[in-house]
Amino acid sequence: MxxxxxxxADGTCKYALIRLDKLRSAGYFKSFERFDRALAWIAEFVEYGFPKSQDEFFxxxxxxxxxxxxxxxxxxxxxxxxxxxxxxxxxxxxxxxxxxxxxxxxxx
Structure with a gap:
């Protein structure tokens, strides 16, 4: 594999990393729910990797x-x-x- x-073709990876902690500290999206709603239009492509979920990651x-x-x-x-x-x-x-x-x- x-x-x-x-x-x-463009050499990009499988994932892009969005630093939620940096967004919060910069004053964007004070709550996770607001961030989640903002990404609703691409929700099917977003994996949060919640602990003990099928999509958990490190x-x-x-x-x-x-x-x-x-x-x-x-x-x-x-x-x-x-x-x-x-x-x-x-x-x-x-x-x-x-x-x-x-x-x-x-x-x-």
Missing amino acids: RLIRNTT VIKLQDRNARAALLAYAEEAKKNGDDQLASEVNELADRAGELSEFVKNPD
Whole structure:
């Protein structure tokens, strides 16, 4: 399996990250309900990743100091499960992650 961003003509990824915490602190959408209503026109495309939901997720930016270890472990599991291509592509990400990232920082 290939990473989605490696298969699209424009090189974009599967997800875009909207920092709800930054929107709130900037004074936009004081409540989650207001934000949710504002996105109603694209609701079928929005996944919030609520805890214990089918769509729960955990985002790791490559600049996160801990990202490299997480990506290397993920690639190792992909390889164990027979997906050498995915393992290779995730290892490429790991080569730019954590302490190897020019943007490295502690997670927030």
